[in-house]
Amino acid sequence: xARFDRYMLxxxxxxxxxxxxVLVLIYWINRAVVLFDDLISNGQTALVFLEFTxxxxxxxxxxxxxxxxxxxxxxxxNRLTSDSELxxxxxxxxxxxRLARPVIAxxxxxxxxxxxxxxILAPAAAHRLALRQGQIAETAxxxxxxxxxxxxxxxxxxxxxxxxxxxxxxxxxxxxxxxSARETMTYTAGRAYLVRTEAGPQLVMLDGAAQRLSSxxxxxxxxxxxxxxxxxGPLLPTASTHERRPRxxxxxxxxxxxxxxLAETGRDKGQLVxxxxxxxxxxxxxxxxxxxxxxxLMTGGFSRFGIWRQIIAALLLIALVKGLESTVAGAVRAxxxxxxxxxxxxxxxxxxxxxxxxxxxxxxxxxxxxKGTAA
Numbered sequence: 001x002a003r004f005d006r007y008m009l010x011x012x013x014x015x016x017x018x019x020x021x022v023l024v025l026i027y028w029i030n031r032a033v034v035l036f037d038d039l040i041s042n043g044q045t046a047l048v049f050l051e052f053t054x055x056x057x058x059x060x061x062x063x064x065x066x067x068x069x070x071x072x073x074x075x076x077x078n079r080l081t082s083d084s085e086l087x088x089x090x091x092x093x094x095x096x097x098r099l100a101r102p103v104i105a106x107x108x109x110x111x112x113x114x115x116x117x118x119x120i121l122a123p124a125a126a127h128r129l130a131l132r133q134g135q136i137a138e139t140a141x142x143x144x145x146x147x148x149x150x151x152x153x154x155x156x157x158x159x160x161x162x163x164x165x166x167x168x169x170x171x172x173x174x175x176x177x178x179x180s181a182r183e184t185m186t187y188t189a190g191r192a193y194l195v196r197t198e199a200g201p202q203l204v205m206l207d208g209a210a211q212r213l214s215s216x217x218x219x220x221x222x223x224x225x226x227x228x229x230x231x232x233g234p235l236l237p238t239a240s241t242h243e244r245r246p247r248x249x250x251x252x253x254x255x256x257x258x259x260x261x262l263a264e265t266g267r268d269k270g271q272l273v274x275x276x277x278x279x280x281x282x283x284x285x286x287x288x289x290x291x292x293x294x295x296x297l298m299t300g301g302f303s304r305f306g307i308w309r310q311i312i313a314a315l316l317l318i319a320l321v322k323g324l325e326s327t328v329a330g331a332v333r334a335x336x337x338x339x340x341x342x343x344x345x346x347x348x349x350x351x352x353x354x355x356x357x358x359x360x361x362x363x364x365x366x367x368x369x370x371k372g373t374a375a
Contacts, residue, residue: 008102011076020068027060055129058121062114066286069110070318073293081307095361096298107290114283119251127248173205186211203230246275270336281342288349292317295356321349
């Protein structure tokens with residue numbers, strides 16, 4: 001690779017890393033706020049929050065990388081054009097096709113990154129995240145013991161806890177149980193503890209009262225107690241075997257699904273095969289975004305006013321490709337047998353980029369003005 005190619009590739013990779021980092025931070029902050037509220041407020045530790053954040057990163061980075069590649073391609077090409085570096089290279093005889101070589105190498109590198117994310121890291125992270133979410137959902141502290149909130153773990157049952165001490169003591173407990181049509185039970189206690197037994201989790205309430213309201217007679221009876229155990233087993237989700245979703249499967253299992261995988265996911269073969277090809281199509285778009293940004297800016301020459309028109313055109317072309325992707329996705333999901341159409345947006349983008357590079361490198365013949373001489 002020539003020295004200019006290495007120089008341009010280094011600029012692309014440096015700006016790509018910068019844009020990718022900024023976009024990941026923006027997306028991560030928006031997601032982290034919601035995730036932090038859901039986990040920490042439900043009694044989970046900061047380590048659980050960190051684990052969930054790390055498991056969500058592969059999918060997040062996979063979405064960001066093509067955008068960062070497009071932004072880096074636009075920025076570097078615009079800067080090299082403004083500094084007349086590309087103009088000098090073209091004056092030395094380098095065609096736009098030749099100048100696109102480092103951009104193609106850059107696009108292939110980004111494509112390889114997206115391939116690793118979509119086919120290896122993202123499915124493994126999604127599967128691990130689903131397992132951890134299932135484990136947390138099955139813990140009483142996550143689903144029931146939420147301080148300062150009215151929780152409805154089952155129809156007709158409302159639970160409220162004013163505060164939970166670091167030692168696990170529950171303060172200010174209220175349980176309203178209206179599952180029976182004949183009566184409504186309301187339990188109040190100043191203190192309570194969660195105790196796990198062989199029969200299941202029990203809520204041991206201390207120094208409280210049980211109020212029984214009869215639906216038929218309207219009579220209310222109150223019984224004070226020093227200690228009372230309340231069975232939480234029926235209110236907690238039962239442990240079940242996690243069934244993997246298509247996004248959690250390896251690409252090999254999607255393209256060549258077995259009977260067991262079809263039964264586990266509840267999808268037909270065409271839908272799984274389509275999911276597998278969509279992963280490769282998504283990686284191909286990373287190459288398209290890089291080349292399309294460069295080729296569009298190459299259609300304009302040096303100008304003191306910049307190449308803002310070409311930048312706007314590049315943004316419109318990317319929007320066109322993404323719009324085509326959405327349209328094709330809807331049509332293909334309606335008929336998975338048309339899975340080959342998922343590659344149409346990437347192919348369209350490559351054709352447009354190639355045509356723009358060819359048009360930018362066309363040789364204009366000089367116009368000769370033939371002047372007649374007077375006899």
